[in-house]
Amino acid sequence: MNKHKPQHELQHKQAFDEPLWWGLFSAGGVCFAVLLPAVILFIAVLLPLGLLPANALNYERASALLFSVPGFLFVGAVICLPLFHAAHRLRHGLFDISVGSDALNKKLMYGGAALLSVFALGLVIAGMLS
């Protein structure tokens, strides 16, 4: 019955939040694909296997790298944006298998991603200030 819908009612139904979620999802997808494989290779494979130079990521160097503006951006790109990407996929996946309601799933998924992001970025800021 869309064709009979008056314009003001359409204005009321505009999805102003969706472009934000979709933008975060897209940015997160790029970070997921471009940055995360390299990060996992260095931090989760080469480093534990001892294939990096011994002092490449010792405590002093690692904390100096992380607790800085580039470190803040690094956490945003490899943790926060991929979190929103995953939250978007989970929300639509839950809708696809008819679990819960979309309004609640949205709050849970994006809320969870936002909380974890604030926590991760907060840790970096706390480290920068200490």
Place this chain on the structure above:
Amino acid sequence: MSTEQVNTNNTSTKHLSVKRYLPDNSAESYWQEYELPVDDSTSLLDALNHIKEQLDSTLSYRWSCRMAICGSCGVMVNGIPKLGCKTFLRDYEGDIRIEPLSHFPVQRDLVVDMAIFLEHLAAVKPYLIDDNPAKPYDPTAPETYQQSPEQLARYKQFANCINCGLCYSACPQFGLNPEFLGPAALTLAHRYNLDSRDHGKKQRMAELNRHEGVWSCTFVGFCSKVCPKNVDPAAAVNQGKVEAAKHTLIALFKG
């Protein structure tokens, strides 16, 4: 010419299972089996016509042009939406299962009610809006309908839709929520938004930027796989998401 000619003498017998639904007789649908002679040139539409004329006149289905331009003869073939006239039985071995298009209410046998699709189509205003800048008999008016080949190329890909509805049967999101405007309507909205003669984008964006507009699409892409005219609705819908995001940003700054 290809050296591999289609052979019209190579007749064999094929087995067709058709999902029947005759609401006058029974509320339940049932499968009916047909054996019919086919050759390499027999389309599914030819086969249905053979059944109707020779075997069972009670079978109902839609068709008109038999050359993939009217978009009437869409059915599910082994669970995949296809045009009957563009589907050849030579490509199928064993049992061939014919069902009405998914996600639409069935009226009778292979005939579905496409009203919801037509409503969604009408909602996005798929026609040129305020395209004619010239008033009648105004000698100072600019020439109308000027469009360069580059301007034509922007939307031409999306202008080949024949409204057959196969993409709606392929779309899991339309299956979950029939209020979703769906692939063809969103593609045609995009087609007219891209047309240099059109001035109706603002009206269409209000429809596209709803939850039931472009944002219900999860980019499954099956719509583009089943489209018999290679329109690529999935690409159009996702370009529509970029447009809807821009529209929202502009609306935010304009207040």
